[in-house]
Amino acid sequence: MTLIPPPADDAARRADLAGRADAYAAVPLLNCLLREVARPLPAPDRGPHRTYLLAGVDRLLRVRGTRRPTAPEVYTAGAWRRVGHTELVKLVAEELRRHTGLSNHELPAEMLDSREAVAALLAARDRATPPDDPYLRSEQSLLTGHTHHPAPKARGGGPAAGWLPYAPEAYARFPLALLGVRTDTAVDEGDTGALDRLGTAPPGYRLLPAHPWQLDLAARDLAPAFADGRLIRLGTTDFEAWPTAAIRTVYAPGPDLFLKFSLDVRITNDIRRLWRHDLRRLRATDTAARDAFAGLDAAWLSDRGHRTADFAHEQLAVVVRDGLRGHLAPGATPFLAAALAEGFDGNPLAGTTCPADWWRAYLARVVPPALTAFAGHGVVLEAHLQNTLIAVDADGMPVQALFRDAEGVKLLADATRGTALPAVSREAGWERLVYCLVVNHLTEIAAALAEHHPGLDPWPALRRELARHDLPESTALLTAPTLPAKTNLLLRWTGADGADARYLPLPNPLAGD
Secondary structure (H helix, E strand, O other), X not given: OOXXXXXXXXXXXXXXHHHHHHHHHHHHHHHHHHHHOOEEOOOOOOOOEEEEEEOOOOEEEEEEOOOOOEEEEEEEOOEEEEOOHHHHHHHHHHHHHHHHXXXXXXXXXXXXXXXXXXXXXXXXHHOOOOOOOHHHXXXXXXXXXXXXXXXXXXXXXXXHHHHHHHOHXXXXXXXXXXXXXXXXXXXXEEOOHHHHOOOOOOOOEEEEEEOHHHHXXXXXXXXXXXXXXXXXXXXXXXXXXXXXXXXXXXXXXXXXXXXXEOOOOEEOOEEOOOOHHHHHHHHXXXXXXXXXXXXXXXXXXXXXXXXXXHHHOOOOOEEEEEXXXXXXXXXXXXXXXXXXXXXXXXXXXXXXXXXXXXXXXXXXXXXXXXXXXXXHHOEEOOOOHHHEEEEEOOOOOEEEEEEEOHHHOEEEHHHHOOOXXXXXXXXXXXXXXXXXXXXXXXXXXXXXXXXXXXXXXXXXXXXXXXXXXOOHHHHHHXXXXXXXXXXXXXXXXXXXOOOOOOEXXXXXXXXXX
């Protein structure tokens, strides 16, 4: 598929690009503002707008749409006036300063960087062709990205030329750098044998693939190791890898392998380095997840091991993750769940002619594994949209769910017995699962499905699916007045730790009749 070309006139093309970038960047920022801070006001009529009070700055704000709010306007001097992205950032920052009593100069800069990144991505996509493979196309489709984060596309503030060659949203693909790490400084844990098949290391060295962007970011720190021979450069892989929606995780279709790298860049809430404390617990959490999936009609993509260098343990770490072919149901085609909600060419959610059947099949594949892992094994999956793949058959009907990312898995006390791993309480684990699975994931898929297929009510089917499980928490969820929603805007504004989830209550659509 070749994208429709942008307008031929330079001025028109620039204006079109700016307008599209503003619109994409405003969606998640508005979602955060309207969920976490703004006060909804009664609609005076049945018009297309929703109106909110920003109490801190004493301003009225209105938007169009619900799941993807657009066209923000403020009420000034007796009339509604449209605000662009830059003015919206200023408005949000002042509202948060008054709402929290705290100042923050970093986050507004990230919001602006996110918008500039979107503009660079749009310009790159206008000149590019998406991958033919439908799975890769889904992984590389997320121009909006995290729908409730104020700066989901921020890339550390660096020039686009430094990161654009590695951006999944720009349909990037690239060979991996191959390093040799001196054997006496190499660190291996778990099954890393797949790395040795990516190239050949000379005697006295172990093969260590590296992300080219991370090598650029860490060049100064790594220079002494290259100078004294602890590291050597061995060229690049003879295949190209495709960055997935996670950016630092790539997929190599040839060897059928996912590799997760460190990136010393803040992306959403965290610096995306493979932290030592997470690497230490990776094998135990992955083993718990694998055990939980044994015998289930679903797949766990195992983070089977990692390799690094002891002098740059976090910066050069690479996690080896299972590929797709050993897990995928015969004849099925996988798609990233987040892409189903955002949309892309070939989206089976949009294309189905039986939306009610499609939704029931989706729920039957996604919900049982997550609840069984929790109830039967004490494993709390981070089952959000970007950690879930859904495989469909030739008719586009969901037939299998695949889950990934042991780093995000949490364990209840029973699952940590006999280990030194930290445990979360059952209450905290359930709250996290409900946020990831229901709020972040299923409500987004449900809303997207209802948008594409007007008249569909998705909630009765989800209520029935939850009621099938003999689990006190899922039964209580059917009548709970609220659901927990993570407050990414307030977390970032107040400088909380990126892993410190704080929630606010949202009305629970499952509690209806």
